[in-house]
Amino acid sequence: MSSIMPLIKNETIKMMKKKRFYVVILVLIVLVPIFVYAQMKIAQNNREKFNSDWRLAVRQAITDNQNSLQSARVPEEWKKYRIVFIQQMKYYLEHDVNPQEPGGVGFTRQFMDNAATLFIPLLIMAIASDIVSSERSSGTIKMLLTRPVRRWKVLLSKLIALLMFVSLIVVSAFIVSYLISGLVFGYKGFNIPVFTGFKLNGSDVDLSGVHAVPQWAYILMQCGLIWFMSITVAILAFMVSVLVRSTAASIVIMMASLIAGTILTNMASAWTSAKYLFMVNLDLTNYLAGTPAPIEGMTLGFSLTVLAVWAAVSLIISFTVFTKQDILN
16 A cells, blocks of 8 residues: 555646646636526516515425426326425425525535536546556656556556545535525525435325425535545546547547437436436436436436446456557557
8 A cells, every 4th residue: 555655646746737627626616606606696687576574485386397297298298297396395384394495505405406417527628538548658758657557556556546636626615505506695595405316206206205305414415425426436437537538538428428418308308228227317416306216117226327337348458458559668
């Protein structure tokens, strides 16, 4: 272990010198205020429209979604999301809990939910996609491999450094979102109840498993799932970086995969085999919120297993190729 610590330190220094992590933080600092402003305008419009009565706003949302269920223009696969949403809103009304309670904590929870499938993976891709390919294209990998260190240790040090920065990105996304949104909405709200456990059975919503958890506990579970998803994306990008010499090609491959996943999630309800693709299983936080799975048969356990298998296979491929390939030429 002592022989790999200097390698991890060296990889961490190189990551910091690339300044990619600083760029990620800068992107968060620039974009989060835009999202906060948009949310603030929505809250202001709702207060003006419904005289600050959140119950009226929720009832209007229920009515709008019920009307959309009667429309032939709304695809059938989209209607299941609205069925669950309607029941969720009714449940909040019955228990006198405002689902849109203004606050930095609530904004952060919603932001992390929306950022989980594409925004955060793209930030991770920015530091993961060229961690090996950039050194091969620049030739610095030759100098590294001439040292009396086993190749697998070299690659493992890169992987550990990458996973450290991935964890920092997830934590930074939460902290930046909470700190900035708290300036506008306040920093309270950790103990506000959030209802989870909604399940769709056919055209009915099963409420038997619904229970309330404090918002801090919900966010803790949410961030844990986002971290697991982020680690999987990072490992996949890590594999692509090992297999592809070109940094540009590595970035394009991962970006195309993530965008394709967003499209497939909305279109693949009839293609059941698509549920085994990693990009269709990235939105793990939807299971907490009670949002129906994009493909029938998908559960939280199923998605975690699929992502774990993809990550394990990617690691095997990465270490096998890196230790056996003639990288020095």
